[in-house]
Amino acid sequence: MAAGALLGGLLVAVPITAVASAAEPDWKACLVGSTDRQTVFERAAETSGVPADVLLAVSHMESRWDAHGAAPSTSGGYGPMHLTDLPALATDTEAHPDPLGKGDGSHQSRTAHQREEAIRLGEVETLRTANDITGIPVSDLREDAVANICGGAAVLADYQEAAGGAATLADWSAAVGRYSGAADEGTALKFARQVFATLSSGESRTTNDGHRVTLAAKPVAASEEAVGRLGLADPSTEEAVECPAVLGCESLPAPYEQTGDTIGDYGNHDLGNRPVEGSIDYIVIHDTETSYDGTVRLVQDPNYLGWHYTLRSVDGHIAHHIPGKDVGWHAGNWYVNSHSIGLEHEGYAANGAWYTEAMYQTSATLVGYLAMKYGVPLDRAHIIGHDQVQGVAPANVAGMHWDPGPYWDWNHYFDLLGAPIKADRRSRSEIWTVAPDFDANTGNVMTGCTGAGVPCPSDRGTNFVNVYSAPSADAPLLADTVVGGSARVSNWGPRLAAGQKVVVNDRTRDDWWGVWFGGKQGWIQNPDGVLLPSDGQVVTPKPGTTAKVYGTAYPTEPSDYPAGVTPRKIAPLQYTIPAGQTYVLADAEIPTDYYKANNFNCATVDGVPDCIVISGGTTYYQIWFNHRIAYVMADDVTVTDG
Template sequence: MGKIARVPVPKLSALLAAAAAGALALSALPSNAAEPVQPVQPAVTTDISSAFTAASAKYDVPREVLVAVGYAESHLEDHGGRPSQSNGYGVMHLVSNNKNPTMSEAAKLTGLPVEKLAKDIPSNIQGAAAVLDSYADSAGLQGDARKDSGRWYEAVARYSHSADGPTARLYTDEVFRIIGAGVQAEGVTVAPTKVTPQRGTYAKVAPLGTRTESSVAAVDYPGAIWNAACSCNYTVGRTKAISAITIHVTQGSYAGTISWFKNSAAQVSAHYVIRSSDGQITQMVAEKDKAWHVGTENPYTVGIEHEGFVDNPSWFTDAMYKSSAALVRNIADRRGIPKDRAHIKGHSEFPNQTHTDPGPNWNWTYYMQLVNGGNPNPPTYNFTTYGSGVRVRATPRLNGTIITELPGPTQVFVTCQVQGDTVTAEGTTNNWWAKLRDQGGYMTNIYISDPNPKLPGVPVC
């Protein structure tokens, strides 16, 4: 994200005073998730699955709805108690800003202090359940109707506190997509649930992305959806020619980021936002105008935000990488920008920055291969267990010969690269390697070198 560190959170003291006596002021909590903050370590291991079950039962919210909201917001990560770009906290993203009061509402409904709601996972889940319960009550959802997940559509849409109807529908449709697909996250499993969303008033709202003649004319990239940021969050025109592209991570959800850029209090924006699940692209600022995303370097850059959080690689999907790379390639070709790492850089790599995005989980090697027209579908090879170790079968070029063994789990996957970092393995040092595909943070950034000195330049797979 760009200038988030400079954004004050409005009237927090008043919100917190109404929330609970003695609660920790959120203004004392960090205002920017990308800043280096010491995370709070829980004293005991949290049973997040039980926390969802308990909150669901206490507030009569379907468990699949509660889990899907949390997964859409955070992939069920609390990020050590650090806030999102819109000042939201925890697995359920309880928020305190000028448009979204879910944190103060949760404090009032549960009687829990804000600090606990922000940093204790079960309390955070309980707070969200209480808020959803209150919204369902306001909508008249009672009795057996509460057991029908599809009837919770409007309550979930209200929970998002989106900037407008189309953005609220974008958010809620994603939650219901997750309900239908099911969730398998660390510690939490929800089976796929067949559900028919009853959109109510949102049935008449055109989904975000419905193209009109004017919206098609507004975008610089043909595949993008036009949804303008608040004019108070960017500058019309530029003072320098575009010569670089900035890669960001939103520190929040796709719909939440779009909503934030439309919020007059944000004082931040980007030209594009990309969704994790399918690579959908929304353009919010015209390239000819200066978005506020990378501080002093705004005048000459185009900013691209990617849905997710820097500390959780599960957000960085292949669909997102491919979509983003196609966009970057298009911008670079139109603007005459070299497609290299000197001109396509992460937020943290520009001068005068305090942010860390896109962080160590962003796969720059694969991404730049895609940007430069490399194979968009790198081959995947299966490691199958033999005896005590994993044996790697070679490419057809090596006639399927087993060429190395290494300890490992029963089945892992590798993505073959052409050329990468210098790696020493199996007694050989070279810069041809295969990288184990990240398993949601498991086996992250593990490389295997070519062990066969007779065939230099041939990856292990």
């Protein structure tokens, strides 16, 4: 048998590295031997007849070869091969414990309808299929990495046999496309292309449990013809999508409808003309807290909220809902809404479930495209989590959301964006960037993942470092002025996440450094392992004063607002910057404006226009203040080099 490879720019034949034998596979033999992960993949390939290169590339796209024990992904998949166990997901067993509600830490039970929706996607139930083929117990397929790899190989081999076998490596695109669980040909082909792109470029890394795995580069293109043999639904649509063609995004428009008797009763987003009128400065990363299917049903409800995109975990499929020119209702802060695009990722912030590589990759491709189109900087001050969005006023701060939570791998995400979080200091500075090693960063104590007060799993990588109230691990976590300093998984208060920046004010100890954080003195343990030297500028309150902190950058003068428009109340938050403290300047060119959008179809009422950008003369700066972004008025601070 032969496969495609590049030679002098031409596709030529190379041997397939594993060939299905005529004999029935001995799955017991697949389980016996070395547990070294590279060796296990090779043994599973020999047993199943699946080329080792294909098996490695599929696994990398699902899990990056990581083993997560009994922990599922956000779509109910297990182990290096992401074998999906939908019955567990549907019955609310360990595959998806009820998450805490986003925002205030209250319990958000999943309804029977939501559980039912979780298995309506046409996703293949690969874990039970693997059990049927191999006889390996379901519990082993879930929790044991060796059994999981053997099971995944069995499923791929079964899929390829059903598709008519394979004469070339590219023919395995059929099994790979089906393995994605996609119900349409476009999404299956996109997944196959991602897998074969990984195979073509090669990969090598150490897994989260210490195994070194390498996939040698072997340039082979996915076969559209092979995926076409699966007989999946035609993905073609006449609806325009704002998305790179390679992602095959689906159009599922969010409704813009009047929902009541008055022109102010409508949903679930606002019309706009961005970036011609009003800029797009942020891309907000959310998680859904329910299934993909449940999420896209919600965004098609005119009485609910609206966001721009939803991403599915199992295969990275993307649904496009709202044009970028229009303003979604997704961030809980109108200023941020009017300057952002919102992406909802299938997942749960609280329960320690992991996000698939397929979703990370398609999300990063989409965000890179949007950032280039709208001029959004690829940094953590502008590619932000929902947890970084401040309340618009003091009453809103405590209830703001905290997704995508501590289990979203920002370091890896920015690697995929081509903008890695790294040291960038070129001069003397006390600015440092937070960058813990996600996989190794398992020591953060948290509670409440599966129930109030219950410790979260201690073997999960996390994206943050704790800020303490004193230079001792026995000291309490630094209490945020509003949400306190508890170790609840939902409490963002004492945390600095990967990519965020901080001013170090005390380096007299090797193992503890002092930092300014949220208007207080805080301390970070083992700074050499989690802080990277950075350049930049800082803001300091003008001598003898404290600086107020804001959640918006609205115009401040009544004269800024047209006749008939009520000026916005500009309320400082509960926080201040005390005299002498310094914070990192994140953006010195913040637009001072308010987008007035109150009426359906932008109706003019009593001569007052709607859907207009109202600009002001007050200058604001965006700063790194606590876990969240914040704004200060330029008149209140002095800017200096860090």
